[in-house]
Amino acid sequence: MPIIVLGLSHRSSPVALRERFAFADARIPASLAQIRTSGIADEAVILSTCNRVEVYAATQLEPAKAFSELKQFLTTIHDYRDPLTDELYSLSEPQSIHHLFKVAGGLDSMVLGETEILGQLKQAYDLALKHGHTGARLNKAFQRAFNVAKHIRTETNIQRGSVSVASVAVELAEKIFNSLADRDVMVIGAGDTSEKTARALMSRGARSVVVANRTYERAVTLATELGGRAVQFDDWAHEFAKIDIVISSTAAPHHILDRTKLEPLMKLRRDRPLLLIDIAVPRDIDPEVNFLENVYLYNVDDLQSIADDYLTQRKDEIARCEAIIAEKARALLSAATPSHTSHVTHHLPNHA
Amino acid sequence: MVYGVCMIHAVFLWRKGFRQHDHVSFFLMLLGLVLHTAAMVGRGFSLQRCPVNNLYEATIFLAWALALACLIVSLLPRLRFVSAFAAPVLFVIGVFALMPSLDPPHGPKPEFTGWVTSLHASFILLAYGSFGLASVAGMMFLTQQHNLKFNKLRAVLSLLPPIQRLEIVTGRLVLVGFVMLTIGLYAGGHLPRPDGVAYWKETKVVWSGLLWAFYLALLIGRWRFAFAGRRFACGVIGVFAFLLLTFWGTNLLSTLHNP
Numbered sequence: 149m150p151i152i153v154l155g156l157s158h159r160s161s162p163v164a165l166r167e168r169f170a171f172a173d174a175r176i177p178a179s180l181a182q183i184r185t186s187g188i189a190d191e192a193v194i195l196s197t198c199n200r201v202e203v204y205a206a207t208q209l210e211p212a213k214a215f216s217e218l219k220q221f222l223t224t225i226h227d228y229r230d231p232l233t234d235e236l237y238s239l240s241e242p243q244s245i246h247h248l249f250k251v252a253g254g255l256d257s258m259v260l261g262e263t264e265i266l267g268q269l270k271q272a273y274d275l276a277l278k279h280g281h282t283g284a285r286l287n288k289a290f291q292r293a294f295n296v297a298k299h300i301r302t303e304t305n306i307q308r309g310s311v312s313v314a315s316v317a318v319e320l321a322e323k324i325f326n327s328l329a330d331r332d333v334m335v336i337g338a339g340d341t342s343e344k345t346a347r348a349l350m351s352r353g354a355r356s357v358v359v360a361n362r363t364y365e366r367a368v369t370l371a372t373e374l375g376g377r378a379v380q381f382d383d384w385a386h387e388f389a390k391i392d393i394v395i396s397s398t399a400a401p402h403h404i405l406d407r408t409k410l411e412p413l414m415k416l417r418r419d420r421p422l423l424l425i426d427i428a429v430p431r432d433i434d435p436e437v438n439f440l441e442n443v444y445l446y447n448v449d450d451l452q453s454i455a456d457d458y459l460t461q462r463k464d465e466i467a468r469c470e471a472i473i474a475e476k477a478r479a480l481l482s483a484a485t486p487s488h489t490s491h492v493t494h495h496l497p498n499h500a
Numbered sequence: 501m502v503y504g505v506c507m508i509h510a511v512f513l514w515r516k517g518f519r520q521h522d523h524v525s526f527f528l529m530l531l532g533l534v535l536h537t538a539a540m541v542g543r544g545f546s547l548q549r550c551p552v553n554n555l556y557e558a559t560i561f562l563a564w565a566l567a568l569a570c571l572i573v574s575l576l577p578r579l580r581f582v583s584a585f586a587a588p589v590l591f592v593i594g595v596f597a598l599m600p601s602l603d604p605p606h607g608p609k610p611e612f613t614g615w616v617t618s619l620h621a622s623f624i625l626l627a628y629g630s631f632g633l634a635s636v637a638g639m640m641f642l643t644q645q646h647n648l649k650f651n652k653l654r655a656v657l658s659l660l661p662p663i664q665r666l667e668i669v670t671g672r673l674v675l676v677g678f679v680m681l682t683i684g685l686y687a688g689g690h691l692p693r694p695d696g697v698a699y700w701k702e703t704k705v706v707w708s709g710l711l712w713a714f715y716l717a718l719l720i721g722r723w724r725f726a727f728a729g730r731r732f733a734c735g736v737i738g739v740f741a742f743l744l745l746t747f748w749g750t751n752l753l754s755t756l757h758n759p
Contacts, residue, residue: 326664419726442729
């Protein structure tokens, strides 16, 4: 039973398309159940982050048929009717295993070598495991993927330098502000990446942090951890006059900040520079605000070009990582081959 | 010529996004300054006095002071590219200095005599230098600000200083220049003038008053009306461009400065 992957990522599609295909966490178990009950796959894991939406499946169907049905499933569940060409990629073994290992190791991430994706992959796997949607094939492949990620992290220099969304955000802040020491940060939506970004800014001397989250308790917890204070989600705009850097990562399905809303707020701030980091998918901040004076907006796609440059600088490390991945994938597939063969042989009499 | 080459090199640096400092602009500027100094010293020896006696020499002295200031500032790691931005300004000043009538044949005595005259000339020249540096900082601000908005990779990889620091530097240089211009103009008001010259109708006086008002408007706008960021930088560059473009013409029309 081979493992296949169907999905779209920052490499294949723009954020506007990825946000259409994104899965909310609460929806994933039911979607996995649907994949299995419809007979597309026996085991499945859905990974949905701001940079990728991927379905990993162990299926008995022919790969071509499985891809076609998974694509149909994705477009139907998201009510997507426009034509898709190269935005969706489909991989079967051994490329699917290579891909899984690359994703776990951060080699397919927007910011090369970042570790946030490993946490997100573990979370996606745990969710599928908890609801009983994984089996021997995916369990082994994912466990091996986590092992490969650890190996890459310890054996190579792939994480050296600014390789995370958080550190790139800090770099950008340092290109705008004279000093981060007297800057006030606001976190809207207490996600993992926004927490790391806020933490990185605080570690570089940012003066204070304000956290606004729909779940107020979560905002209080994060604010306590960061040494800041929490505000009610509906009150975040009242705090804006004092804020210099905003990190937004809510799960809102629409823009929470647009030009009409920001213009009067900028006047209150006497047009001091404002750095907006929108790491939410769907995006929280209307791209139009970047045309406002003294407003600097960056979304996840904006970091792509920066990551690309790091990519060229770390070519040697990529080659080393890919050698590790190739070796581990070969080992996994050769270990799976006897059982896979016996599985097929077992069914041969039926076919006969 | 060397400042012109430095300006052409600055275009290449700009196209590369100021990613790596290759020291070429620094050494070109240094070469320009050495030749500039040699020419000034040569002229000084030939005249047997300090060569700041007429408008040509004053303009050349201003360019020399600007080049020296830029070279010193560019020793700071975050301001290494200042010479690349200063080169076009120096080149333009050099071209304007070569305009006719700025360098009349020297008489037996220096044209600038007396301490009030010296105060007037030196403070106004220093003010122009300060405005020139402010416009250089303004150009750096506009380059980096545009990159931060629309060419984000270039912004991250460039070695230019943060835009907020550039804005602070621009504002302070304008303020310093404005104070010196005010002192210089005040001293100029106390200079003896030829009979029959209507002071407030005199071209150079009107032009200087206009320049003073422009810089005052920029400072008040920044201080009271949030006229900051890109608009302030554009204003500083625009007013300095006005200064450069009209300096020669107003001097030719002035009965006080070009009797």
